[in-house]
Amino acid sequence: MPGILLGDEFPNFEADTTIGRIKFHDFLDKSWGILFSHPKDFTPVCTTELACAASLSDKFAKRGVKMIALSVDSVEDHCGWSKDVMAFNSQASSPLPFPIIADEKRQLATKLGMLDPDEIDVDGIPVTARCVFVIGPDNRLKLSILYPATTGRNFDELLRVIDSLQLTAQKKVATPVNWKPGDKVMVLPNVSDADAATLFPNGVTNKEVPSGKKYLRYTQL
Incomplete structure (x- = not known):
């Protein structure tokens, strides 16, 4: 802007x-x-x-x-x-x-x-x-x-993005499309699998895609 x-x-x-x-x-x-x-x-x-x-x-x-x-x-x-x-x-x-x-x-x-x-x-x-x-x-x-x-x-959307901003300022995660508080979040690409296992005790799941690359990693906080 x-x-x-x-x-x-x-x-x-x-x-x-x-x-x-x-x-x-x-x-x-x-x-x-x-x-x-x-x-x-x-x-x-x-x-x-x-x-x-x-x-x-x-x-x-x-x-x-x-x-x-x-x-x-x-x-x-x-x-x-x-x-x-x-x-x-x-x-x-x-x-x-x-x-x-x-x-x-x-x-x-x-x-x-x-x-x-x-x-x-x-x-x-x-x-x-x-x-x-x-x-x-x-x-x-x-x-x-x-x-x-x-x-x-849409001020409800502004509340949603503030929730995302505040969460991602504290955790090494990103929020996917249409995310809202309580939904699963995505593990950042620069977090290794080993670090993810430590950072996210609830576990990390991968979304399988044709490329075979493991970049769609989800976790529940």
Whole structure:
């Protein structure tokens, strides 16, 4: 993705937000983080997205993930729109459970490669696309996804990929297609059979393929 690559240290930017001015690394405080942008406040798809994110905030928190949103609107607009977002969830009296960054001058969006050239505001200026950045406790980028403004995200999928990222950060495994917590995982190719026998006491199974190569190794953690 333009702006920042996997493994890069995420910029320690300062920004105005709905909880005041923050310095990003201090906000994360060595936790996992998810920064997700949306095109504009008071728009239909964005409202459904942030409402979904709010409804799942406890699940992100249980994984030790701090959430923060961003768009090119003002703090004042963010605060007003947040009431609509929570009302969409039938929780009009509850505050939005995560802050929103105000990036009116698009400085941060430009730096991080968030702008969607095909989606412009009434002044003819590009707005933010639907970016997702997952940042690890080491402040490095672990995952990035870029959706166009017209396509809403699946926040359940973001929980799934965070589960995968957190698991594979601790174990010498990878997660196969459509993996979900509790499913079998795959042993990394650079782990020898001897080491695998030690690392995975539940055993390792091989999927036979025509090549005869033993690279499809599964284990249950």
